[in-house]
Amino acid sequence: MDISGKIAIVTGGASGLGEATVRAYVNRGAKVAIFDMNNERGEALVAELGAEDVAFSHVNVADESSVAQAIAGVMESYGAIHICNNFAGIAPACKTYGKDGPHPLDIYQHALNVNLVGTFNVARLASEQIAKNEPYNEHGGRGVIINTASVAAYEGQMGQVAYSASKGGVVGMTLPMARDLAPLGIRVNTIVPGLIHTPLFDTAPEHVYKALEQMVVNPQRLGRPEEIAHLSVMMAENEYLNGECIRLDGAIRLQPR
Numbered sequence: 001m002d003i004s005g006k007i008a009i010v011t012g013g014a015s016g017l018g019e020a021t022v023r024a025y026v027n028r029g030a031k032v033a034i035f036d037m038n039n040e041r042g043e044a045l046v047a048e049l050g051a052e053d054v055a056f057s058h059v060n061v062a063d064e065s066s067v068a069q070a071i072a073g074v075m076e077s078y079g080a081i082h083i084c085n086n087f088a089g090i091a092p093a094c095k096t097y098g099k100d101g102p103h104p105l106d107i108y109q110h111a112l113n114v115n116l117v118g119t120f121n122v123a124r125l126a127s128e129q130i131a132k133n134e135p136y137n138e139h140g141g142r143g144v145i146i147n148t149a150s151v152a153a154y155e156g157q158m159g160q161v162a163y164s165a166s167k168g169g170v171v172g173m174t175l176p177m178a179r180d181l182a183p184l185g186i187r188v189n190t191i192v193p194g195l196i197h198t199p200l201f202d203t204a205p206e207h208v209y210k211a212l213e214q215m216v217v218n219p220q221r222l223g224r225p226e227e228i229a230h231l232s233v234m235m236a237e238n239e240y241l242n243g244e245c246i247r248l249d250g251a252i253r254l255q256p257r
Contacts, residue, residue, distance in 0.1 A: 001141065001236050004029030007078045008236075009071075011061050011122055012088035014041035016198040017148070020225035021085055021232050026053050028233065033074045035059035035067070035122070036088070061088045061118030064125075071125050080133055082143040083236050084126035089115045089148065089166075093159040108162040115166035119147050120173065123188075131184040137239065142185035146235050147174065149192045151247060155254035171245050178243035187242040189235045194249025197222040217251035 008025045012018035013034035019041075022032050026049050034056045036042045042056035055077060057070040074081055092111050094103050123145050130143035149170040156164025170190060178188035195212055201222065204212075213221050231248050235241055 001082070001136065001144065001239060003083070003233065003236055006030045006082040006236075007074065007080050008032045008083035008085060009035060009074060009081060009122070009126055010085045010087060011035040011059065011118075013085075014038040014045060014056070016087070016200075017193065017196060017225050017228045018085070018087035019045065020229040021087065022054065023049070024226070024229035024233050025083070030083070031055075031078055033057065033070070033078070035061065035070055061086075061122050062113045064121060067121050067125050071129060075129055081126055081129045082133060082136075084123060084130070084143075084145045085232055086119045086122055086145070086147045088118060088122075091160075091163045094162065095159050096161050103161065108165075111162035112166045112169070115163070116169040119170055123147065123177065127181055127184070127186055130186050131181075133185075135185055139239070140185040141187075141239055144187040144189070144236050145177070145181070146232050147188070147190045149190050149245060151192055151194045151249050151252060151254055153192065157254050158257045174245050175243045182242075187239070189241055189243070190245040191228060191231055191235070192245050192247040192249070193223065193228055194247065194252045195222050196228060197224055215252055215255070216249075219250055221250070223248060223250065 008030050010018050010022050010032055013022045014036035022034060025032050032054050034042050039058055046054045046056050057073055059070045060066040092107050094107055096103050133142040135142055147170050150167040152160050152164045153167035153171045174188055174190045
């Protein structure tokens, strides 16, 4: 896929991995719709990158009407959707049973609702519009959905039971979703990030930060958001990549704690 001139949705696009991906797509000539709940950051990005290339919608990815309304706005403004990047997510920390008792069920359900149901909600509604595109190549390609999991889907640490379950669900639905959408010319892939240096790490004490870096095999540092964005771009551009989950983690394998 040639990204130039294409229309992309980026959930969680107002900060972190999503923001880096917004910038990468705009730099390659795409127009991007940011779906996020951070109005201040979203509107600041529109002002910085230009309203002709970037739009912002306040969206709760787990709410059907919120997503449907935002997607309708993208179609009204741009007339098409070619790429859907799902980055929106939360990472609660709580043990199955700990000093405060059993894991609160509402926290577990909220993690699944945002990370798994929210990802599926956006993907299913975006696919409806991507399917309307005229094919842009001889093999009937119409677009791509790029979801985001985590290495915690495979090696969740203590206190990550809800987060790991939600991200494991994203990994698990990658291939069946790709198979579902194949007749429509829509590819589906999942990015599986390791420890990435987002603003969350800026508040961590230096000894904690250094300890995290030591967990990475090579290069021995945290990943950078722009490296995740680079992988998203590759997933969009490479038409033979489909139904795949790719770890981008410096060969880290998370330990129990």
